[in-house]
Amino acid sequence: MGEQPDIQAAYLTATTAAHTDPALLDWFLAHGLCRVAVEGDATGAIIEVIAPPVLLLGRGAADVRACPHPDRLGYPAKPLAAMTLDDYHIFLLRYLTRAVAAGACSCFVCRQPIHADQPAAPWDGIFIDKELVCWLIIHFDCKRGLAREFKGYHPFELAALPPEPYDVSHD
Numbered sequence: 655m656g657e658q659p660d661i662q663a664a665y666l667t668a669t670t671a672a673h674t675d676p677a678l679l680d681w682f683l684a685h686g687l688c689r690v691a692v693e694g695d696a697t698g699a700i701i702e703v704i705a706p707p708v709l710l711l712g713r714g715a716a717d718v719r720a721c722p723h724p725d726r727l728g729y730p731a732k733p734l735a736a737m738t739l740d741d742y743h744i745f746l747l748r749y750l751t752r753a754v755a756a757g758a759c760s761c762f763v764c765r766q767p768i769h770a771d772q773p774a775a776p777w778d779g780i781f782i783d784k785e786l787v788c789w790l791i792i793h794f795d796c797k798r799g800l801a802r803e804f805k806g807y808h809p810f811e812l813a814a815l816p817p818e819p820y821d822v823s824h825d
C-alpha cells in the first residue's frame with residue numbers, strides 16, 4: 655500500500671517542527687522557507703506536514719538540528735520579527751562560528767572535523783534553498799563536491815534534534 659513510509663516521514667518531520675520555536679516556524683513560513691507535503695495518516699485523514707529548514711552540522715543523525723531562534727539566545731543585533739533573510743544568515747553565521755568553536759561541526763563533504771584554529775582549512779556556512787532548505791558547514795576546498803554529496807537528502811526524512819543554546823550575545 656505504501657502508506658507506512660509516509661507515516662514514518664510525517665513523524666520524522668513533525669519531530670523537526672516540534673523542535674523549531676513556534677515563532678521561528680511562523681517566520682520561516684512567512685518567508686517561504688518551509689516545505690509542505692500533504693499525506694494521509696493511519697485513519698485515512700489528509701494531513702499537512704510542514705518541514706522547516708534545518709542545520710546540518712555534519713553527516714550523522716545527531717548533526718541534524720532545528721534552527722535556533724535569535725531572540726531566545728540573546729542575539730543583540732536585531733529581533734527576529736525585524737529580520738530579513740539576510741539578517742538571519744548573519745545571525746546563523748555567528749551561531750555556526752560558536753558551534754565550530756565548540757567542536758560540534760564536521761565538513762558535509764569530506765566529513766573531517768572542522769576546527770576554529772585551522773587557517774589552512776577555512777570553512778563556510780552555506781544556505782541551500784532546494785527541495786531541502788538547510789544551512790550546512792563545509793570547507794572552502796570541498797565545495798565542488800557538494801552537489802554529489804547532497805543528493806538523497808530529503809526534508810521529510812530528517813528528524814532534527816533541538817539546537818544547542820550557544821552564546822551569540824557578542825561578536
Ligand SMILES: [Zn+2]
Binds near residue numbers: 761764766793795796
Ligand atoms: Zn571538507
